[in-house]
Amino acid sequence: MSRLTPHERVLVALDTQDLERAAALVSDLRGSVGGFKIGKEFFTSHGPDGVRACVGSHPLFLDLKYHDIPNTVASAVRAALHLHPQMLNVHASGGRAMMEAAAEAAREAAEDLEMDRPLVLGVTVLTSLDDADLAEIGQQGNTAEVVVRLAKLAKASGLDGVVCSPKEIAILRKACGPDFALVVPGIRPSWTASGDQKRVMTPAEAVAAGADYLVIGRPITGDPDPASAAKRIRAELEAV
Numbered sequence: 001m002s003r004l005t006p007h008e009r010v011l012v013a014l015d016t017q018d019l020e021r022a023a024a025l026v027s028d029l030r031g032s033v034g035g036f037k038i039g040k041e042f043f044t045s046h047g048p049d050g051v052r053a054c055v056g057s058h059p060l061f062l063d064l065k066y067h068d069i070p071n072t073v074a075s076a077v078r079a080a081l082h083l084h085p086q087m088l089n090v091h092a093s094g095g096r097a098m099m100e101a102a103a104e105a106a107r108e109a110a111e112d113l114e115m116d117r118p119l120v121l122g123v124t125v126l127t128s129l130d131d132a133d134l135a136e137i138g139q140q141g142n143t144a145e146v147v148v149r150l151a152k153l154a155k156a157s158g159l160d161g162v163v164c165s166p167k168e169i170a171i172l173r174k175a176c177g178p179d180f181a182l183v184v185p186g187i188r189p190s191w192t193a194s195g196d197q198k199r200v201m202t203p204a205e206a207v208a209a210g211a212d213y214l215v216i217g218r219p220i221t222g223d224p225d226p227a228s229a230a231k232r233i234r235a236e237l238e239a240v
């Protein structure tokens with residue numbers, strides 16, 4: 001990936017049902033972060049029109065984590081491109097045919113809409129899971145092994161990168177190379193609590209390990225002064 005500036009790396013998760021609050025966060029933060037991530041909570045509440053109203057022309061990561069049969073996922077990806085996202089994602093565990101269909105749909109729709117093709121990412125293992133959780137759902141191998149296996153499959157299926165935890169960045173850089181995008185949630189500055197995230201690192205640790213983009217929600221949006229939290233994170237990244 002081309003070299004990103006500290007502020008371009010940070011994508012803020014707008015996890016809220018409150019449209020006005022999301023719009024206020026965008027207005028507060030737009031100068032100090034690289035873009036905004038819309039996930040299931042906001043999208044289920046406000047749909048595509050809410051996304052347009054709130055995020056406007058700022059870089060958008062549409063984090064809807066599609067996981068369905070190839071035809072359904074391809075159609076959803078085509079529909080998603082009307083929002084002109086910079087990146088979107090599917091679950092890598094949806095399999096090769098599904099990921100190939102998603103990548104092809106993104107290529108075709110971008111051409112039809114005469115826009116830049118978004119990065120299509122595979123979600124590997126959610127950052128809220130650890131080895132014990134994977135064993136419980138019957139996955140073979142520890143988190144690092146499963147993440148590498150899914151990331152290699154995502155790459156072979158034509159995806160541009162993966163969503164992974166910071167703990168797997170170094171191993172994925174070796175396995176998938178320098179140009180494979182690593183988009184990383186599970187980011188916790190030293191002054192914040194982990195909450196439901198189990199595989200975490202600080203922003204500086206994640207970038208030093210080789211992350212491209214950092215997805216950060218509550219450490220910024222839950223701070224009494226979100227703009228100041230974003231600035232503290234940016235300062236931390238400038239020192240890497």
Ligand SMILES: O=c1ccn([C@@H]2O[C@H](COP(=O)(O)O)[C@@H](O)[C@H]2O)c(=O)[nH]1
Nearest residue numbers: 013039125126127185186215216217218
């Ligand atoms: O493995 C994953 C995939 C996606 N997410 C999303 O990232 C943000 C993280 O928010 P925090 O408040 O910083 O924990 C959230 O929207 C998740 O849906 C993830 O955390 N882990």
